[in-house]
Amino acid sequence: MIVAIIFMFGCNTKPEQPKIPKKKVDYIRPIPGKSDTIPVTMAQRGEVLIAYSDCYTCHKNDQKSIGPAFQDIAKRYPVNKAYVDMLAQKVISGGSGIWGSPIMVAHPNLSMEDARMMVLYVLSMKE
Ligand code: HEC
Numbered sequence: 001m002i003v004a005i006i007f008m009f010g011c012n013t014k015p016e017q018p019k020i021p022k023k024k025v026d027y028i029r030p031i032p033g034k035s036d037t038i039p040v041t042m043a044q045r046g047e048v049l050i051a052y053s054d055c056y057t058c059h060k061n062d063q064k065s066i067g068p069a070f071q072d073i074a075k076r077y078p079v080n081k082a083y084v085d086m087l088a089q090k091v092i093s094g095g096s097g098i099w100g101s102p103i104m105v106a107h108p109n110l111s112m113e114d115a116r117m118m119v120l121y122v123l124s125m126k127e
Helices: 002-013 040-051 070-076 081-093 112-123
Strands: none
Touching: 040 112, 070 112, 081 112
């Protein structure tokens, strides 16, 4: 009994640990940064381009599939030129290692401009 009380007392006097907010899916590590507004027309063109490409064989909007959910990608990256260019380049050249081991195939026939619009559509899925 005494042991239990000491134990409880000990617990109560512990300094408060700073709480790290829990993410629903722990593989998303949002990168801090300000987001620019996405021009609606660009996102709409991106949506069409994605619909006519092979993206949805590996991606879903709201669920992890072979690739990460588009909504999760949107949560991770701030919308600014540097990230949009980086992601567009990644869609063109393919790759792996950011979200896990599965590989995104390269899309060498995509122009940088089209890839950017696709990325803008993906990033427009921020909640
Ligand atoms: C063969 C399956 C596959 C196809 C097809 C595919 N993806 Fe991916 N995608 C992946 C995988 C796997 C990842 C995670 C890569 C990683 O972990 O680095 C990914 C990651 C991404 C990312 C995030 C990249 C990063 O570095 O965070 C974007 C944006 C993306 N895909 C967009 C697209 C678009 C747009 C298309 C269609 C043109 C597409 N993907 C087609 C599998 C695919």
